[in-house]
Amino acid sequence: MKVSDVMSRRITTVDANRTLRELWKIIFQKRVNAIPVVDKKEKLLGIITKDDILHLFYPDYEDLVEDFFSVSDFEEMENRIDELGSKRARDIMNKRIIFTHEDCPIMRALSRMIVRNFNQLPVVSDDDRLVGMVTKGDIFYALFRSRLSGKISHAR
DSSP: OBHHHHOBSOOOOBOTTOBHHHHHHHHHHHTOSEEEEEOTTOBEEEEEEHHHHHHHHSOOHHHHHHTTTOTHHHHHHHHHHHHHTTOBHHHHSBSSOOOEETTSBHHHHHHHHHHHTOSEEEEEOTTSBEEEEEEHHHHHHHHIIIIIHHHHHHHO
């Protein structure tokens, strides 16, 4: 089975000028974990995940350990939400994108996600245009449907 067999072609994308407030709203309204950033020709420029946004508000582990007992650090994190709200997608997106192609075997794509600890991969065409997104869930569902569903229904 290939990535093209299981990927979602209906994806939400943004341009590089979207604000953090808009990105956050999209993530919650669309219930997605990642948003690809594309140019006008749908060329993939970067990706922003829910974790990337949360990381902006939360200090590095070393900062937290240094001043573990200071409650003001946590209050400061909440206050940062207002000041970071106007940041743009181009300022926070990951530009080193791990992606896959439509003709990639699904187990290779899944392996790439597991090794990199990702939940999804953008799918690009040969000319680097974004054509879809594949998630671990898409792959697991396809494997279950094709390999296990018949065996389970006969077991009843």
